[in-house]
Amino acid sequence: MVKNKQIKDLKLTPEQIDVLKEFGNIGSGNAITALSDLLNDTVNVSLTALNLCAFWKIPDLFEDPNIEVFGIYTEILDNPDLSIIQFFTKESIINLINILNEFNNSNSSEIKNIRDLNEFSYSIISEIGNLLAGHYASALADLLSIKLVPSVPKVALDNLTAMLNGVIAKYSQFADYSIIIDTKLQGKAINLNGIICLLPSINILNKLFKIVNLKFNLNL
Amino acid sequence: MVNKIKSYGKIDEIDRNGEIFLPIGHYTLINCKNKPNNTNPKISIYGLGSCIALILFDCKNKVSGMSHILLPKAQKNKKIEYPHKYADLSVKLLVHELVKHGAMKENIKGIIIGGSKIFDLDENFMGIDNIQAIKLELAKLNINILKEHVGGKEGRAVIFDTKNFTVLVKLTSETSFTRLQ
Secondary structure, eight states: OOOSOOOOOOOOOHHHHHHHHHHHHHHHHHHHHHHHHHHTSOEEEOOOEEEEEEGGGGGGGSSSTTOEEEEEEEEEETOTTEEEEEEEOHHHHHHHHHHHHHHTTOOOOOOOSGGGOOHHHHHHHHHHHHHHHHHHHHHHHHHHTOOOEEOOOEEEEEEHHHHHHHHHHHHOSSOSEEEEEEEEEEESSSOOEEEEEEEEOGGGHHHHHHHTTOOOOOOO | OTTTSOOOOBOOOOOTTSEEEOOTTOEEEEEOTTSOGGGOOEEEEEEESSOEEEEEEETTTTEEEEEEEOBSOOOTTOOOSOGGGBHHHHHHHHHHHHHHTTOOGGGOEEEEEEOOOOSOOTTOOHHHHHHHHHHHHHHHTTOEEEEEEEOSSSOEEEEEETTTTEEEEEETTOSSOEEOO
16 A cells, blocks of 8 residues: 655666566557457557656656547556556547457447447447456566456546546655556557556555565655 | 745746646746736646646736645645645645735635546545545635536536636537636
């Protein structure tokens, strides 16, 4: 759980940054392989970026922080210091649902607009979120030999910054800094644009670095 | 107690269109009394989820302030760098600043916007907590809430015009701003 301490200053060595980036790489790599298997298409991945910044700067890390996108939020059960949030553009989600409907030979008509989305479509979005977050978490869990079980994903279509508000609030009661490890993904043949972010709280860093035998003295 | 906390996180930057963008945990204060009308900027927040935009103003003395609040309550006995992150501190500080810039405490009116619950999580009540905390603090200082646009499941965008003290609000699913009545 979050400790009752305030962070004064947080500095990471290049080695620690590499380790955290690697966590992100391994997690997102697994997640995206799963997605690419599901869609039978190549999915391109950007290099994982690690950002350590003040809580109020987080929205600025995104290219267009006030765009309306789909957000899929997953928490790790029994481990409130980790959460995964994924963002997909509206077009990507419409594409994904149409493709998955085709595979299914389902009779549902093609979705052209976000207004056409029904409960079943939202369930598909949630399932995609579950697939990605599940693979991400299980890869991390294997690497760290800890148990990470993602919660049922929550889906919303809203302003990106507005969706981030709740997540920022969760982590910034005791710290003014946040870490965000993000990987962009892009479909090759199908139009797919998204971003997967892993948000570890500052408090879990000690634990993470200890597992990989890195010394880290958090200045709490 | 209020005097001891330094007011960090003031935003004074006005962009080319005469707007001030207010990030989380920051505040701004506009004193229009001695300025010609065309320098009255608009204060805006374009992604408001569980956060709250607190607007306090005195229309007689033409002083107004706005803060972007993230959390309901500050931890005690901690060094706080961004006091406007917390509802309890932000209300006190903003009132204090307004009075310092010539507002009469009796004339100050409040408007609160935000506090939605976007992801349907059981424990994600931050928005509701924020609304309650702000209302409680305002009641303690005898400040009336003139208008409010709070709760719900959708994000909002807010523009506050410091010239005539009107507020424009837009829910994410809406296409245009409407004036808050």
